[in-house]
Amino acid sequence: MIAIIDYRAGNLTSVARAVRRLGYECSVTDEHKEIIHSERVIFPGVGAAGKAMSDLKALGLDRVLRDVYASGKPMLGICLGTQIIFEHSDEDDTPCLGILPGVVRRFPEPLMDPDTGIRLKVPHMGWNGVDWLREHPVFSGVDKDASFYFVHSYYPAPSEEDLIVGRTLYGVPFASAVARGNLVAVQFHPEKSGRPGLNILSNFCKWDPDHA
Amino acid sequence: MLSKRIIPCLDVRDGRTTKGIKFKNNVDIGDPVAMARFYYEQGADELVFYDITASSDHRPIMIDVVRRTAEEIFIPFSVGGGIRTVEDMREVLLAGAEKISVNTAAVKNPGIITEGAKAFGKQCVVLGMDVKQVEKSAKIPSGYEIVIHGGRTYMGIDALWWAKEAENLGAGEICLNSIDADGTQEGYEMTLTRMISEAVNIPVIASGGAGKPEHLASVLKEAKADAALIASMTHYGNYTIKGIKEYLKDHGVCVRMNW
Numbered sequence: 001m002i003a004i005i006d007y008r009a010g011n012l013t014s015v016a017r018a019v020r021r022l023g024y025e026c027s028v029t030d031e032h033k034e035i036i037h038s039e040r041v042i043f044p045g046v047g048a049a050g051k052a053m054s055d056l057k058a059l060g061l062d063r064v065l066r067d068v069y070a071s072g073k074p075m076l077g078i079c080l081g082t083q084i085i086f087e088h089s090d091e092d093d094t095p096c097l098g099i100l101p102g103v104v105r106r107f108p109e110p111l112m113d114p115d116t117g118i119r120l121k122v123p124h125m126g127w128n129g130v131d132w133l134r135e136h137p138v139f140s141g142v143d144k145d146a147s148f149y150f151v152h153s154y155y156p157a158p159s160e161e162d163l164i165v166g167r168t169l170y171g172v173p174f175a176s177a178v179a180r181g182n183l184v185a186v187q188f189h190p191e192k193s194g195r196p197g198l199n200i201l202s203n204f205c206k207w208d209p210d211h212a
Numbered sequence: 213m214l215s216k217r218i219i220p221c222l223d224v225r226d227g228r229t230t231k232g233i234k235f236k237n238n239v240d241i242g243d244p245v246a247m248a249r250f251y252y253e254q255g256a257d258e259l260v261f262y263d264i265t266a267s268s269d270h271r272p273i274m275i276d277v278v279r280r281t282a283e284e285i286f287i288p289f290s291v292g293g294g295i296r297t298v299e300d301m302r303e304v305l306l307a308g309a310e311k312i313s314v315n316t317a318a319v320k321n322p323g324i325i326t327e328g329a330k331a332f333g334k335q336c337v338v339l340g341m342d343v344k345q346v347e348k349s350a351k352i353p354s355g356y357e358i359v360i361h362g363g364r365t366y367m368g369i370d371a372l373w374w375a376k377e378a379e380n381l382g383a384g385e386i387c388l389n390s391i392d393a394d395g396t397q398e399g400y401e402m403t404l405t406r407m408i409s410e411a412v413n414i415p416v417i418a419s420g421g422a423g424k425p426e427h428l429a430s431v432l433k434e435a436k437a438d439a440a441l442i443a444s445m446t447h448y449g450n451y452t453i454k455g456i457k458e459y460l461k462d463h464g465v466c467v468r469m470n471w
Contacts, residue, residue, distance in 0.1 A: 013308060018286055047333055120214075121413050123335060125385070126438065127215040127257055127468045147215060147468040149288060151335045170214060192288050192310065194252070194471050 002026040002205065003038035005065070005081070007045065007055045015044045015078065018191040018198060024205045030059050040205070041068050044191075045080035049104065049154070050092025052080055062097060069099050069183055076138075076204045077185030082178070083156055085185055091154050100180060102158035111171035120171045123153040130166040130176050130188075138184045138203045139165060139177065146196035148176070148188035156187060182209040215468045216432045216460070217257040217439035218453060219417060220446055222247055224293075225264050227273040245280045251446075252285040254453040255471045259285070260313075260387070260441060263293030275307050282308020292340055292387075298327050305332055313387055315340035316360045319367055319374075322381055329382030338417075339383040343371045343404060344391045356404050363391035371404070372411055379412045386412065387441065389419040397423025397444060405435035417441055425451065425459035432465050 004016055006028045019026045019042070026042075027034060035041060043065060045052055056062045065085075068075055077085050084096045089104035096104070111120040127147040132139060155174035158164055166177030168187070176187045184204065190197035223230045228242045248259055261281075263274045271294070278291055291304045292313035301312045318325050318339055328337040344363055348355040356371035375386055388408055390401035400421045409416040415438035418431040428440045445451045457467045 013306065014282065014310070017282055017308065021283070021286075046335070119413075121415055121438065123384070124214065125335060125415055126217055128213065143470050145470045147470065192286060194287050196470070198286055 001038050002040050002042060003035045004028045004042045004044060005035065005061060006030045007052060007059060007061055012044055014189075015042060015191045018201055019205065022198060022202050022205060030061060032060060032064050035061075035064050035068065036071075038073070040074040040076070040207075041065075042076045042078065042204075043081035043085070043185075044078040045084070046151070047080055048091055049080065049083060049089040049094040049096065052084055053094050053096060056084070056097075065097055066099060069181075072182050072209065074204065074207050074209055075183045077183070078191070079152060079187060079189055082185035082187055083152075083154060085183070086156055086158070089154060099183065100158060100163060100178065100185070101160050102156060102163070102175075104154050105157050106154050107171060113171060123151055124155075124170045125151045127193075128168050128170060128176075128188075130168050132166050132177075134165055136165050136177075136179050136184070137207050138179070138200060140203060141199055142196050148186075148190070148193040148197060150176075150188045152187060156185075213466045215257065215466050216437075217417075218255075218428070218456060218460075218467065219258045219260055219439055219441050220251045220256050220453070221260040221262060221419070221441050221443045223262050223264050223443075224274065224277060226270050227277055230264065244277050245284055248281045248289065249284045251453065252287055254446075255457060255468070256287065256453050257468055258287055258310075258439070259289035261289065261291045261293075261309075263291065265294065271303075275303055278304055278307040278309050290338055292338070296324070298324070298331050301328050301332065301336070305336060311336050311338050311385070313338035313340045315342065318378065319358060319360060319369065322377070325378055325381040325383050329384070334382050334384035337383050338385045338387050339375075339378040340387045340389065341371060341374065341378075341408075342389050342391050343401075345401075345404070354407065356407070359391055372407060375408045375412050379414050383414060385415045385417065387417040387419055388437075389441075390421060393421030394419075396421050399423065399427040400431040400435065400437070400440070402430060402435045405431055405437050409436040409438070415439065425456045428456060429460055429463045429465055432460070433463075 083104040087098040163178045168176035288310035290311035296317045354372035358369040417439040418437035419441035
Protein backbone atom coordinates (compact mmCIF):
# COMPACT_ATOMS: atom_id res chain seq x y z
CA MET A 1 0.00 0.00 0.00
CA ILE A 2 1.14 3.52 -0.84
CA ALA A 3 0.56 6.28 1.69
CA ILE A 4 -0.16 9.74 0.30
CA ILE A 5 0.53 12.22 3.07
CA ASP A 6 -2.56 14.24 3.93
CA TYR A 7 -1.66 17.56 5.50
CA ARG A 8 -4.67 19.49 4.15
CA ALA A 9 -2.54 20.97 1.36
CA GLY A 10 -4.12 21.37 -2.02
CA ASN A 11 -5.63 18.79 -4.28
CA LEU A 12 -4.39 15.45 -3.01
CA THR A 13 -7.10 13.53 -4.81
CA SER A 14 -5.44 13.96 -8.20
CA VAL A 15 -2.30 12.12 -7.07
CA ALA A 16 -4.41 9.33 -5.59
CA ARG A 17 -6.47 9.06 -8.78
CA ALA A 18 -3.37 8.75 -10.93
CA VAL A 19 -1.83 6.11 -8.65
CA ARG A 20 -5.07 4.08 -8.60
CA ARG A 21 -5.34 4.39 -12.36
CA LEU A 22 -1.91 2.76 -12.59
CA GLY A 23 -3.30 -0.16 -10.61
CA TYR A 24 -1.82 0.50 -7.17
CA GLU A 25 -3.63 0.76 -3.88
CA CYS A 26 -3.14 3.96 -1.99
CA SER A 27 -4.51 5.81 0.99
CA VAL A 28 -4.60 9.57 1.52
CA THR A 29 -3.76 9.66 5.20
CA ASP A 30 -2.33 11.50 8.19
CA GLU A 31 -2.32 8.36 10.41
CA HIS A 32 1.21 7.85 11.70
CA LYS A 33 0.87 4.08 11.94
CA GLU A 34 -0.53 3.72 8.46
CA ILE A 35 2.32 5.81 7.02
CA ILE A 36 5.02 3.97 8.96
CA HIS A 37 3.64 0.58 7.88
CA SER A 38 3.09 1.55 4.24
CA GLU A 39 5.27 0.17 1.49
CA ARG A 40 6.07 3.58 0.05
CA VAL A 41 5.17 7.21 0.63
CA ILE A 42 4.16 10.10 -1.61
CA PHE A 43 4.47 13.61 -0.20
CA PRO A 44 2.52 15.98 -2.47
CA GLY A 45 1.14 19.43 -1.86
CA VAL A 46 -0.04 22.69 -3.29
CA GLY A 47 -0.04 25.84 -1.20
CA ALA A 48 2.30 27.94 0.89
CA ALA A 49 5.34 26.66 2.80
CA GLY A 50 4.57 28.42 6.09
CA LYS A 51 1.09 27.02 6.46
CA ALA A 52 2.20 23.60 5.24
CA MET A 53 4.98 23.35 7.84
CA SER A 54 2.71 24.46 10.68
CA ASP A 55 0.06 21.93 9.59
CA LEU A 56 2.68 19.17 9.35
CA LYS A 57 3.93 19.96 12.85
CA ALA A 58 0.42 20.14 14.27
CA LEU A 59 -0.25 16.67 12.89
CA GLY A 60 3.16 15.36 14.05
CA LEU A 61 3.96 14.51 10.45
CA ASP A 62 7.29 16.37 10.35
CA ARG A 63 8.77 13.68 12.56
CA VAL A 64 7.02 10.89 10.68
CA LEU A 65 8.45 12.09 7.34
CA ARG A 66 11.98 12.19 8.73
CA ASP A 67 11.45 8.66 10.05
CA VAL A 68 10.15 7.51 6.66
CA TYR A 69 13.29 8.80 4.99
CA ALA A 70 15.52 7.18 7.60
CA SER A 71 13.66 3.87 7.24
CA GLY A 72 14.78 3.47 3.63
CA LYS A 73 11.21 3.27 2.31
CA PRO A 74 10.77 4.68 -1.22
CA MET A 75 9.60 8.29 -0.91
CA LEU A 76 8.41 10.71 -3.58
CA GLY A 77 8.08 14.47 -3.10
CA ILE A 78 5.88 16.52 -5.44
CA CYS A 79 5.84 20.32 -5.84
CA LEU A 80 5.40 21.89 -2.38
CA GLY A 81 6.23 18.49 -0.86
CA THR A 82 9.57 18.65 -2.63
CA GLN A 83 10.31 22.15 -1.39
CA ILE A 84 9.53 21.26 2.21
CA ILE A 85 12.04 18.42 2.13
CA PHE A 86 14.85 21.00 2.05
CA GLU A 87 16.21 22.99 5.00
CA HIS A 88 14.57 26.35 4.54
CA SER A 89 12.13 28.16 2.25
CA ASP A 90 12.13 31.87 1.40
CA GLU A 91 8.35 31.58 1.34
CA ASP A 92 7.18 32.97 4.69
CA ASP A 93 10.84 32.54 5.84
CA THR A 94 10.03 28.98 6.84
CA PRO A 95 12.39 26.44 8.44
CA CYS A 96 11.57 23.14 6.68
CA LEU A 97 12.22 19.43 7.24
CA GLY A 98 15.92 19.47 6.38
CA ILE A 99 15.90 15.97 4.92
CA LEU A 100 17.96 17.21 1.98
CA PRO A 101 20.60 19.97 2.15
CA GLY A 102 19.61 23.19 0.41
CA VAL A 103 17.06 25.98 0.39
CA VAL A 104 14.01 27.10 -1.56
CA ARG A 105 14.16 30.46 -3.32
CA ARG A 106 11.68 32.74 -5.01
CA PHE A 107 12.06 33.45 -8.71
CA PRO A 108 13.75 36.88 -8.96
CA GLU A 109 11.55 39.89 -9.87
CA PRO A 110 11.59 40.96 -12.58
CA LEU A 111 12.39 37.60 -14.13
CA MET A 112 13.89 37.89 -17.61
CA ASP A 113 14.40 35.30 -20.31
CA PRO A 114 18.19 35.36 -20.80
CA ASP A 115 17.86 34.59 -24.52
CA THR A 116 15.09 36.95 -25.58
CA GLY A 117 15.17 39.60 -22.85
CA ILE A 118 11.39 39.19 -22.52
CA ARG A 119 9.92 39.45 -19.04
CA LEU A 120 8.66 36.13 -17.73
CA LYS A 121 5.56 35.80 -15.61
CA VAL A 122 5.56 34.36 -12.10
CA PRO A 123 4.29 31.78 -11.17
CA HIS A 124 6.01 29.52 -13.62
CA MET A 125 2.82 27.90 -14.88
CA GLY A 126 2.52 25.42 -17.70
CA TRP A 127 4.54 22.84 -19.58
CA ASN A 128 8.32 22.94 -19.55
CA GLY A 129 11.11 20.51 -20.32
CA VAL A 130 13.63 18.87 -18.04
CA ASP A 131 17.31 18.55 -18.85
CA TRP A 132 18.13 15.11 -17.43
CA LEU A 133 21.66 15.09 -16.00
CA ARG A 134 21.89 11.45 -15.05
CA GLU A 135 19.96 8.22 -15.13
CA HIS A 136 17.70 7.15 -12.30
CA PRO A 137 15.28 4.19 -12.14
CA VAL A 138 12.30 6.47 -11.34
CA PHE A 139 12.93 8.47 -14.51
CA SER A 140 13.73 5.57 -16.83
CA GLY A 141 11.84 5.45 -20.11
CA VAL A 142 11.09 9.18 -20.03
CA ASP A 143 11.78 10.79 -23.40
CA LYS A 144 14.41 13.52 -23.42
CA ASP A 145 11.99 15.97 -25.04
CA ALA A 146 9.03 15.19 -22.75
CA SER A 147 7.41 18.16 -21.00
CA PHE A 148 5.95 18.37 -17.51
CA TYR A 149 3.32 20.55 -15.88
CA PHE A 150 4.68 23.12 -13.42
CA VAL A 151 2.92 25.60 -11.13
CA HIS A 152 5.20 27.38 -8.67
CA SER A 153 6.76 30.69 -7.65
CA TYR A 154 9.57 29.16 -5.56
CA TYR A 155 12.16 26.59 -6.60
CA PRO A 156 14.52 24.16 -4.87
CA ALA A 157 18.19 25.11 -4.71
CA PRO A 158 20.06 22.06 -3.38
CA SER A 159 23.43 22.85 -1.81
CA GLU A 160 24.94 19.62 -3.11
CA GLU A 161 25.19 19.31 -6.89
CA ASP A 162 25.01 15.51 -6.88
CA LEU A 163 21.39 15.64 -5.65
CA ILE A 164 20.24 17.09 -8.97
CA VAL A 165 18.87 14.61 -11.50
CA GLY A 166 17.05 17.08 -13.75
CA ARG A 167 17.23 20.79 -14.35
CA THR A 168 14.69 23.20 -15.87
CA LEU A 169 15.25 26.68 -17.23
CA TYR A 170 12.76 29.43 -16.50
CA GLY A 171 14.69 32.67 -16.46
CA VAL A 172 17.07 30.91 -14.09
CA PRO A 173 18.07 27.24 -14.13
CA PHE A 174 16.66 25.31 -11.17
CA ALA A 175 16.59 21.73 -9.88
CA SER A 176 13.31 20.24 -11.12
CA ALA A 177 14.17 16.66 -10.11
CA VAL A 178 16.39 15.57 -7.22
CA ALA A 179 17.23 12.21 -5.70
CA ARG A 180 19.20 10.71 -2.85
CA GLY A 181 19.01 7.12 -1.66
CA ASN A 182 15.37 6.14 -1.19
CA LEU A 183 14.10 9.65 -1.90
CA VAL A 184 13.07 11.19 -5.21
CA ALA A 185 11.49 14.61 -5.47
CA VAL A 186 10.17 16.64 -8.39
CA GLN A 187 9.04 20.25 -8.67
CA PHE A 188 6.53 19.49 -11.45
CA HIS A 189 3.24 17.58 -11.16
CA PRO A 190 3.65 14.06 -12.58
CA GLU A 191 -0.08 13.43 -11.91
CA LYS A 192 -0.93 16.29 -14.30
CA SER A 193 1.80 15.70 -16.90
CA GLY A 194 0.09 13.19 -19.16
CA ARG A 195 1.85 10.01 -20.24
CA PRO A 196 5.42 11.01 -19.25
CA GLY A 197 4.17 11.94 -15.77
CA LEU A 198 2.30 8.66 -15.34
CA ASN A 199 5.45 6.89 -16.49
CA ILE A 200 7.37 8.45 -13.58
CA LEU A 201 4.63 7.60 -11.06
CA SER A 202 4.52 4.06 -12.37
CA ASN A 203 8.31 3.73 -12.06
CA PHE A 204 8.12 5.02 -8.50
CA CYS A 205 5.39 2.53 -7.57
CA LYS A 206 7.70 -0.31 -8.63
CA TRP A 207 11.02 1.15 -7.50
CA ASP A 208 13.21 -0.78 -5.10
CA PRO A 209 16.00 1.57 -3.94
CA ASP A 210 17.99 -1.38 -2.56
CA HIS A 211 18.36 -2.83 -6.04
CA ALA A 212 19.16 0.34 -7.93
CA MET B 213 11.50 26.80 -22.34
CA LEU B 214 7.90 27.21 -21.22
CA SER B 215 5.49 26.06 -23.92
CA LYS B 216 2.51 28.04 -25.14
CA ARG B 217 -0.63 26.10 -24.24
CA ILE B 218 -3.37 25.02 -26.63
CA ILE B 219 -6.65 24.63 -24.74
CA PRO B 220 -9.83 23.19 -26.26
CA CYS B 221 -13.00 24.52 -24.67
CA LEU B 222 -16.02 22.25 -24.25
CA ASP B 223 -19.44 23.78 -23.66
CA VAL B 224 -21.56 21.50 -21.51
CA ARG B 225 -25.32 21.70 -21.04
CA ASP B 226 -27.04 19.25 -18.72
CA GLY B 227 -24.05 16.95 -18.86
CA ARG B 228 -23.74 16.87 -22.65
CA THR B 229 -21.48 18.81 -25.00
CA THR B 230 -23.45 21.24 -27.07
CA LYS B 231 -21.48 21.71 -30.25
CA GLY B 232 -21.86 19.22 -33.07
CA ILE B 233 -18.73 17.28 -33.71
CA LYS B 234 -17.53 15.51 -36.79
CA PHE B 235 -14.90 13.24 -35.35
CA LYS B 236 -14.08 10.35 -37.64
CA ASN B 237 -13.14 8.18 -34.67
CA ASN B 238 -15.74 6.43 -32.62
CA VAL B 239 -16.00 9.17 -30.07
CA ASP B 240 -19.40 9.67 -28.47
CA ILE B 241 -19.67 13.23 -29.63
CA GLY B 242 -22.16 14.30 -27.02
CA ASP B 243 -20.24 12.94 -24.05
CA PRO B 244 -17.91 15.52 -22.52
CA VAL B 245 -15.85 12.84 -20.80
CA ALA B 246 -15.22 11.01 -24.09
CA MET B 247 -14.32 14.28 -25.75
CA ALA B 248 -11.97 15.23 -22.94
CA ARG B 249 -10.29 11.85 -23.28
CA PHE B 250 -10.03 12.33 -27.04
CA TYR B 251 -8.38 15.74 -26.70
CA TYR B 252 -6.07 14.46 -23.95
CA GLU B 253 -4.83 11.74 -26.27
CA GLN B 254 -4.55 14.18 -29.18
CA GLY B 255 -2.14 16.42 -27.27
CA ALA B 256 -4.25 19.17 -25.70
CA ASP B 257 -2.21 20.91 -23.00
CA GLU B 258 -5.18 21.69 -20.81
CA LEU B 259 -8.97 21.64 -21.10
CA VAL B 260 -11.73 24.04 -20.23
CA PHE B 261 -15.28 22.97 -19.42
CA TYR B 262 -17.85 25.69 -19.61
CA ASP B 263 -21.08 24.77 -17.89
CA ILE B 264 -23.92 26.54 -19.68
CA THR B 265 -26.60 24.66 -17.80
CA ALA B 266 -29.42 27.10 -17.18
CA SER B 267 -30.50 25.88 -13.78
CA SER B 268 -28.45 25.25 -10.67
CA ASP B 269 -30.57 22.14 -10.02
CA HIS B 270 -28.41 20.48 -12.63
CA ARG B 271 -25.19 21.23 -10.79
CA PRO B 272 -24.67 17.60 -9.63
CA ILE B 273 -24.63 16.52 -13.27
CA MET B 274 -21.67 18.81 -13.97
CA ILE B 275 -19.89 17.63 -10.83
CA ASP B 276 -20.31 14.08 -12.08
CA VAL B 277 -18.80 15.08 -15.44
CA VAL B 278 -15.82 16.61 -13.62
CA ARG B 279 -15.35 13.54 -11.46
CA ARG B 280 -15.47 11.13 -14.41
CA THR B 281 -13.16 13.34 -16.46
CA ALA B 282 -10.60 13.42 -13.65
CA GLU B 283 -10.49 9.60 -13.78
CA GLU B 284 -9.68 9.71 -17.48
CA ILE B 285 -7.29 12.56 -18.15
CA PHE B 286 -4.03 13.48 -16.48
CA ILE B 287 -3.55 17.05 -17.59
CA PRO B 288 -4.97 20.14 -15.88
CA PHE B 289 -8.53 21.17 -16.62
CA SER B 290 -10.67 24.04 -15.45
CA VAL B 291 -14.39 24.48 -14.98
CA GLY B 292 -16.34 27.68 -15.43
CA GLY B 293 -19.95 28.71 -15.55
CA GLY B 294 -22.25 29.24 -12.61
CA ILE B 295 -19.56 29.31 -9.93
CA ARG B 296 -20.68 31.89 -7.39
CA THR B 297 -19.29 30.91 -4.01
CA VAL B 298 -16.23 29.41 -2.38
CA GLU B 299 -18.35 26.32 -1.71
CA ASP B 300 -19.07 26.00 -5.46
CA MET B 301 -15.31 26.22 -6.05
CA ARG B 302 -14.53 23.61 -3.41
CA GLU B 303 -17.01 21.17 -4.89
CA VAL B 304 -15.52 21.43 -8.38
CA LEU B 305 -11.91 21.25 -7.17
CA LEU B 306 -12.60 18.24 -4.95
CA ALA B 307 -14.24 16.50 -7.90
CA GLY B 308 -10.84 16.71 -9.60
CA ALA B 309 -10.61 19.97 -11.57
CA GLU B 310 -7.31 21.82 -11.32
CA LYS B 311 -8.79 25.30 -11.65
CA ILE B 312 -12.11 27.09 -11.49
CA SER B 313 -13.00 30.17 -13.45
CA VAL B 314 -15.23 32.98 -12.32
CA ASN B 315 -16.66 35.63 -14.60
CA THR B 316 -19.97 37.34 -13.82
CA ALA B 317 -19.77 36.36 -10.16
CA ALA B 318 -16.41 38.17 -9.86
CA VAL B 319 -17.76 41.31 -11.55
CA LYS B 320 -20.65 41.40 -9.10
CA ASN B 321 -18.58 40.37 -6.09
CA PRO B 322 -14.80 40.86 -6.64
CA GLY B 323 -14.13 39.48 -3.15
CA ILE B 324 -14.79 35.98 -4.47
CA ILE B 325 -11.40 36.11 -6.24
CA THR B 326 -9.57 36.81 -3.00
CA GLU B 327 -11.59 34.28 -1.04
CA GLY B 328 -10.91 31.59 -3.64
CA ALA B 329 -7.21 32.40 -3.81
CA LYS B 330 -6.91 32.27 -0.01
CA ALA B 331 -8.80 29.01 0.27
CA PHE B 332 -7.22 27.07 -2.61
CA GLY B 333 -4.22 29.05 -3.86
CA LYS B 334 -4.02 31.64 -6.61
CA GLN B 335 -3.18 29.07 -9.26
CA CYS B 336 -6.70 27.64 -8.90
CA VAL B 337 -8.51 30.88 -9.63
CA VAL B 338 -8.97 31.94 -13.24
CA LEU B 339 -10.73 35.20 -14.00
CA GLY B 340 -12.89 34.93 -17.10
CA MET B 341 -13.44 38.28 -18.80
CA ASP B 342 -15.96 38.97 -21.56
CA VAL B 343 -14.96 42.15 -23.34
CA LYS B 344 -16.38 44.41 -26.04
CA GLN B 345 -14.73 47.28 -27.85
CA VAL B 346 -16.38 50.67 -27.19
CA GLU B 347 -15.59 54.36 -27.71
CA LYS B 348 -12.75 55.50 -25.46
CA SER B 349 -14.11 57.64 -22.65
CA ALA B 350 -13.20 58.92 -19.21
CA LYS B 351 -14.91 55.88 -17.74
CA ILE B 352 -13.50 53.38 -20.26
CA PRO B 353 -10.06 54.82 -21.14
CA SER B 354 -8.80 51.62 -22.78
CA GLY B 355 -11.77 51.48 -25.16
CA TYR B 356 -12.61 47.96 -23.97
CA GLU B 357 -15.51 47.35 -21.62
CA ILE B 358 -16.52 44.42 -19.46
CA VAL B 359 -19.83 42.87 -20.50
CA ILE B 360 -21.97 40.03 -19.14
CA HIS B 361 -24.93 38.01 -20.38
CA GLY B 362 -23.08 37.11 -23.56
CA GLY B 363 -22.42 40.77 -24.35
CA ARG B 364 -25.93 42.09 -23.82
CA THR B 365 -25.17 43.96 -20.60
CA TYR B 366 -22.44 46.60 -20.38
CA MET B 367 -20.99 46.90 -16.89
CA GLY B 368 -19.28 50.30 -17.12
CA ILE B 369 -15.98 48.69 -16.13
CA ASP B 370 -12.77 49.23 -18.07
CA ALA B 371 -11.28 45.88 -19.14
CA LEU B 372 -7.66 46.95 -18.61
CA TRP B 373 -8.43 48.24 -15.13
CA TRP B 374 -10.35 45.07 -14.26
CA ALA B 375 -7.53 42.79 -15.38
CA LYS B 376 -5.03 44.58 -13.14
CA GLU B 377 -7.52 44.73 -10.28
CA ALA B 378 -8.19 40.98 -10.57
CA GLU B 379 -4.45 40.30 -10.43
CA ASN B 380 -4.22 42.38 -7.24
CA LEU B 381 -7.22 40.55 -5.79
CA GLY B 382 -5.44 37.22 -6.28
CA ALA B 383 -6.44 35.82 -9.68
CA GLY B 384 -3.82 33.35 -10.92
CA GLU B 385 -4.69 33.57 -14.58
CA ILE B 386 -6.96 35.49 -16.96
CA CYS B 387 -9.08 33.95 -19.69
CA LEU B 388 -9.73 36.88 -21.99
CA ASN B 389 -12.69 36.47 -24.30
CA SER B 390 -13.48 39.03 -26.97
CA ILE B 391 -17.22 39.07 -27.61
CA ASP B 392 -16.54 40.92 -30.88
CA ALA B 393 -14.27 38.17 -32.19
CA ASP B 394 -16.12 35.24 -30.64
CA GLY B 395 -17.69 32.98 -33.22
CA THR B 396 -16.25 34.85 -36.21
CA GLN B 397 -13.37 32.40 -36.80
CA GLU B 398 -11.52 35.42 -38.21
CA GLY B 399 -8.83 35.65 -35.59
CA TYR B 400 -8.35 36.70 -31.98
CA GLU B 401 -8.70 40.32 -30.84
CA MET B 402 -5.02 41.20 -31.11
CA THR B 403 -5.01 44.75 -29.69
CA LEU B 404 -6.98 43.77 -26.61
CA THR B 405 -4.97 40.61 -25.97
CA ARG B 406 -1.65 42.38 -26.25
CA MET B 407 -2.80 45.24 -24.04
CA ILE B 408 -3.92 42.94 -21.23
CA SER B 409 -1.03 40.50 -21.56
CA GLU B 410 1.54 43.28 -21.25
CA ALA B 411 -0.29 44.89 -18.32
CA VAL B 412 -0.40 41.91 -15.96
CA ASN B 413 2.19 39.50 -14.62
CA ILE B 414 -0.13 36.47 -14.64
CA PRO B 415 -0.76 34.23 -17.65
CA VAL B 416 -3.37 35.33 -20.20
CA ILE B 417 -5.39 32.85 -22.23
CA ALA B 418 -6.67 34.37 -25.47
CA SER B 419 -10.23 33.38 -26.37
CA GLY B 420 -12.64 34.07 -29.17
CA GLY B 421 -12.11 34.13 -32.91
CA ALA B 422 -9.80 31.20 -33.62
CA GLY B 423 -10.41 29.80 -37.10
CA LYS B 424 -6.98 28.97 -38.50
CA PRO B 425 -3.58 27.98 -37.08
CA GLU B 426 -2.27 31.38 -38.26
CA HIS B 427 -4.58 33.01 -35.74
CA LEU B 428 -2.97 31.11 -32.89
CA ALA B 429 0.53 31.94 -34.12
CA SER B 430 -0.32 35.67 -34.21
CA VAL B 431 -1.95 35.82 -30.80
CA LEU B 432 0.77 33.76 -29.11
CA LYS B 433 3.64 35.68 -30.71
CA GLU B 434 2.57 39.23 -31.50
CA ALA B 435 -0.15 39.62 -28.87
CA LYS B 436 1.98 37.78 -26.27
CA ALA B 437 -0.78 35.49 -25.01
CA ASP B 438 0.45 32.58 -22.88
CA ALA B 439 -2.21 30.20 -24.12
CA ALA B 440 -4.90 30.02 -26.78
CA LEU B 441 -8.41 28.70 -26.37
CA ILE B 442 -9.93 26.88 -29.34
CA ALA B 443 -13.36 25.38 -29.97
CA SER B 444 -14.87 25.11 -33.44
CA MET B 445 -11.49 24.63 -35.14
CA THR B 446 -11.06 21.17 -33.71
CA HIS B 447 -14.64 20.33 -32.65
CA TYR B 448 -15.77 20.19 -36.27
CA GLY B 449 -12.76 18.18 -37.34
CA ASN B 450 -11.28 20.85 -39.61
CA TYR B 451 -8.02 20.79 -37.68
CA THR B 452 -6.28 18.51 -35.22
CA ILE B 453 -4.35 19.62 -32.15
CA LYS B 454 -1.30 17.94 -33.62
CA GLY B 455 -1.68 19.77 -36.93
CA ILE B 456 -2.08 23.11 -35.17
CA LYS B 457 0.96 22.44 -33.00
CA GLU B 458 3.08 21.43 -35.97
CA TYR B 459 2.15 24.67 -37.68
CA LEU B 460 3.02 26.65 -34.55
CA LYS B 461 6.33 24.87 -34.12
CA ASP B 462 7.25 25.60 -37.75
CA HIS B 463 6.45 29.24 -37.09
CA GLY B 464 8.69 29.62 -34.08
CA VAL B 465 6.19 29.06 -31.27
CA CYS B 466 7.37 26.77 -28.47
CA VAL B 467 4.72 24.06 -28.03
CA ARG B 468 4.61 20.65 -26.34
CA MET B 469 5.09 18.09 -29.12
CA ASN B 470 5.74 14.92 -27.12
CA TRP B 471 2.70 13.57 -25.26
